[in-house]
Amino acid sequence: MSFIRTTEQSSHYDHLEKMSINELLTNINTEDNSVPIAVKKSIPQIEILVTQIVDKLKNGGRLFYMGAGTSGRLGIVDASECPPTFGVSHDLVIGLIAGGDTAIRSAVEFAEDDTNQGWKDLEAYHISENDVVIGIAASGTTPYVIGALQQCNQHNIITGCITCNQGSPLATTARFPIVVTVGPEFVTGSSRMKAGTAQKLVLNMISTSTMIQLGRVKGNKMVDMQLSNNKLVDRGTRMIMEELDINREKAAYLLKNHGSVRNAIDNYERTK
Numbered sequence: 302m303s304f305i306r307t308t309e310q311s312s313h314y315d316h317l318e319k320m321s322i323n324e325l326l327t328n329i330n331t332e333d334n335s336v337p338i339a340v341k342k343s344i345p346q347i348e349i350l351v352t353q354i355v356d357k358l359k360n361g362g363r364l365f366y367m368g369a370g371t372s373g374r375l376g377i378v379d380a381s382e383c384p385p386t387f388g389v390s391h392d393l394v395i396g397l398i399a400g401g402d403t404a405i406r407s408a409v410e411f412a413e414d415d416t417n418q419g420w421k422d423l424e425a426y427h428i429s430e431n432d433v434v435i436g437i438a439a440s441g442t443t444p445y446v447i448g449a450l451q452q453c454n455q456h457n458i459i460t461g462c463i464t465c466n467q468g469s470p471l472a473t474t475a476r477f478p479i480v481v482t483v484g485p486e487f488v489t490g491s492s493r494m495k496a497g498t499a500q501k502l503v504l505n506m507i508s509t510s511t512m513i514q515l516g517r518v519k520g521n522k523m524v525d526m527q528l529s530n531n532k533l534v535d536r537g538t539r540m541i542m543e544e545l546d547i548n549r550e551k552a553a554y555l556l557k558n559h560g561s562v563r564n565a566i567d568n569y570e571r572t573k
Contacts, residue, residue: 304468308439308492310485317488329494332487336498340506343481347506350461350477354433354507355514357459358393361431364511365423366396367446368437369413371493372463372500373398374405376437379504385533387517388525388561394508397422399445412445419449428458435461435507439496441469450474463503465496479503520544524563528556537562545569 314320314328354364366376377396384391399418400409412418423434434453436446441464450460451474462475465483472478481503483495512518517525522544528534540562541552555565 304441304466306440306442306466306469307482307484308465308486308496309490312485312487312489314487329487332495333498336481336483336495337502339481339483340499340502343479343503346477346479347503350435350479351507351510351514353459353461353477354511357431357433358511358515362429363392363426363432364394364508365426365428365432365434366394366437366504367398367419367422367434367449369399369404369443369445370408371497372437372439372443372446375497375500375504376435377405379501379508383508383512385527385529386523387512387515388527388563389512389515389517392426395426399443413443414445416444416448419445420452423449423453428453428456430457433459433461435463436471436475437463437500437504438469438471439465439492439500441466441471443471447471447474463500465492465499519563519566522562524566525561528561537565541565541569 317325358364366380368376377398380394380396383389383394398404400412403409404412434450436450438446447470450462453460454476459477460475461477461479462471463479464471465481466472467480467482472480481499483499486492486494486496488494522540524540526533526537528537534556537556538549538552541555542549544566555569556562559565559568
């Protein structure tokens with residue numbers, strides 16, 4: 302079925318090379334301001350998909366992101382931030398990219414055109430009906446992603462997507478599509494710009510709301526974050542000071558003794 306690729310339509314701006322630096326920055330910013338508005342319109346779609354994800358993860362399932370190029374990298378970034386931010390295992394949210402780890406830094410020619418490799422990559426993780434797979438592709442036409450989701454559908458695995466083209470093959474393949482229509486890019490076809498920003502915002506919403514629903518936030522604090530550097534240790538100490546109304550020395554002791562903000566608070570409250 303044919304559809305209009307709005308992400309490929311000509312930019313609203315021309316003669317970019319003749320613009321001053323200030324004009325370039327101002328016009329890019331003007332276009333960027335439209336992205337959150339477009340994302341807001343997709344909240345009902347995001348809510349439906351997050352509801353599915355939470356249900357599966359509460360019952361032992363996993364969340365997979367799949368994409369190529371910028372879309373794949375954005376999925377990997379979001380997945381990689383979940384363990385340090387929310388203290389979950391590294392195999393709860395998994396990001397896959399066409400071309401494998403090499404493609405995180407360098408383009409792997411034609412990797413995204415393989416309709417079978419995406420499913421093979423999922424099979425390596427023993428994908429099952431307990432899991433959720435989200436395909437990410439601004440164009441909505443990436444064979445690596447579409448082929449994987451088609452196989453998932455056949456195996457009764459929940460599928461979602463994040464795309465920026467209404468009616469695209471990806472949007473019609475995913476059972477729970479999220480379509481954020483951002484329109485033409487400032488540089489024609491450069492979907493790392495508005496489309497990439499939209500995808501990042503949606504990924505933030507998906508992972509953060511899911512983790513909150515899974516109980517990984519207390520109040521508004523990341524009480525399960527990994528204490529992997531001095532900045533985070535200091536942040537954790539301050540969280541405990543604020544929550545328990547105790548001094549820094551005692552808070553630091555509790556954090557070191559119990560290994561996480563949550564454990565420190567819970568154990569302190571139990572011994573009061």
